């Protein structure tokens with residue numbers, strides 16, 4: 567197919583997408599049904615669709631085909647891409663970064679347009695840099711489990727997977743790397759964003775390694791943060807819960823692969839009015855359901871499709887879950903409240919609520935900023951129950 571035909575196919579396909587399901591699964595299903603696309607066609611059309619989606623609200627007055635071409639220009643990292651031959655007028659641009667390219671093609675364009683909900687951003691976030699970062703695909707990060715640091719690096723090297731060492735426990739590998747072909751995921755390393763690996767830091771500073779303590783991960787999902795806690799505090803007595811049985815099933819399988827057997831787990835709606843955990847804990851990790859707005863670089867369709875009205879839904883849910891969970895802290899116990907959101911309403915405002923209504927005192931709070939690091943931007947706050 568010619569480039570023009572790829573652009574037309576991408577425009578047709580994007581015109582049918584309504585944001586109801588994640589774009590990645592929608593696209594997979596589309597290609598499954600539309601047999602005419604070979605593997606090279608699928609790759610090209612997918613690249614063009616993502617280039618378009620990364621624009622968010624930028625150039626919204628232009629046609630879909632123009633936006634696809636502009637999106638491709640702003641996101642293309644490969645100097646050998648067919649883009650440069652297709653659009654010779656852009657031939658001077660491959661050496662420049664996305665923001666410089668935007669400036670070169672349209673000096674009046676405002677990168678804030680990429681992130682239409684920027685009015686909700688916390689004041690801690692550099693809104694222009696954060697918005698512009700959506701033009702760059704985030705990386706994949708691995709957390710190396712204790713004792714596996716050197717073996718994993720050796721295996722990745724032997725498997726020809728290029729890696730960047732971020733720190734003793736964290737590696738960056740290119741998107742699409744087949745790491746599971748050379749290492750045992752969950753046993754040797756966990757796929758986990760580099761900032762996600764940092765979210766428990768404030769609790770790690772408060773609770774020394776070697777201290778026996780009880781920790782309840784009340785929104786555990788498949789247990790990414792629980793495994794991290796287990797690796798850091800060898801004496802932790804871990805309890806994990808989630809509202810979804812299916813995801814707890816994944817957690818149990820993952821814990822098995824990770825070699826974790828001594829823990830408790832249960833299904834619970836922690837937001838429910840009559841919720842009772844029947845136990846009190848030294849620490850609670852509340853990694854609450856949220857808009858995910860700090861991770862939309864990985865799901866850029868959300869830039870255009872996430873409904874603004876949904877922020878209030880999450881704020882309400884977060885308040886109820888965190889306040890309910892905090893009721894089961896022992897006096898002096900810690901609540902680590904975290905989200906993958908960059909919105910004030912889901913972060914600072916929930917923390918203020920927990921201080922006013924939840925009998926908690928704020929010890930520290932922080933954004934873990936990923937927009938200059940091809941990583942997610944996340945939030946965590948450490949609160950203490952006084953009595």
Ligand SMILES: C[S@@+](CC[C@H](N)C(=O)[O-])C[C@H]1O[C@@H](n2cnc3c(N)ncnc32)[C@H](O)[C@@H]1O
Nearest residue numbers: 785786787790791808809835836837853854855
């Ligand atoms: C952000 S995810 C947690 C991610 C996990 N901590 C990790 O590191 O992989 C939030 C989880 O909260 C769960 N959840 C949503 N509403 C809940 C509720 N009312 N009670 C308990 N869990 C809930 C969701 O099912 C989801 O798995």
